[in-house]
Amino acid sequence: MLEVTWPDGRKAQIDPSRVLRIRRAVYGEDGKTRIDLTAARYQLVMEQPEEIARLVGLELRSLASIRGVEGNPVWFNAKTVTGPVYVTPFEREGTAIKSALLIFPPKKQYTLETAAEVARIITNAGGTPEPLPPEDNLLTTLGNWVRSMWRQPVPPAQPPADDGPEGAVLER
Numbered sequence: 001m002l003e004v005t006w007p008d009g010r011k012a013q014i015d016p017s018r019v020l021r022i023r024r025a026v027y028g029e030d031g032k033t034r035i036d037l038t039a040a041r042y043q044l045v046m047e048q049p050e051e052i053a054r055l056v057g058l059e060l061r062s063l064a065s066i067r068g069v070e071g072n073p074v075w076f077n078a079k080t081v082t083g084p085v086y087v088t089p090f091e092r093e094g095t096a097i098k099s100a101l102l103i104f105p106p107k108k109q110y111t112l113e114t115a116a117e118v119a120r121i122i123t124n125a126g127g128t129p130e131p132l133p134p135e136d137n138l139l140t141t142l143g144n145w146v147r148s149m150w151r152q153p154v155p156p157a158q159p160p161a162d163d164g165p166e167g168a169v170l171e172r
Contacts, residue, residue: 078127
């Protein structure tokens with residue numbers, strides 16, 4: 001068991017084998033670290049995420065890390081995640097997001113790593129990655145094809161047919 005400190009100063013025990021994700025607390029969350037135990041149960045604690053991850057990793061050998069959207073490390077249990085999963089162009093637009101995984105469906109954890117890197121990280125930590133998602137979906141592929149058609153050079157105009165001497169009017 002791992003002893004942690006709640007934001008109110010009380011001590012609590014967490015079973016490292018039940019940890020799904022560890023990440024830095026975000027604005028509005030009390031504490032320094034969020035530890036997800038299930039889709040609906042998490043603990044906010046005062047210890048730094050790096051320290052919690054180090055201690056959890058001593059027991060949970062499948063603990064791995066990726067870089068979250070802000071570039072901060074996010075640790076996860078590689079044996080319980082689903083990923084890499086497809087990230088739509090809409091989700092990626094205007095961000096550095098390259099891939100994602102599901103910590104607990106349907107919650108996506110976006111990452112700065114590519115899908116191939118996420119698959120390698122999951123494998124190296126003893127998990128089983130999903131097949132690599134497609135880079136583009138059908139609409140993107142269709143859009144790229146249409147754009148490529150507009151970029152095609154215009155075929156040269158055919159030379160005018162020889163209609164006889166200049167200025168001659170031919171009946172057809």
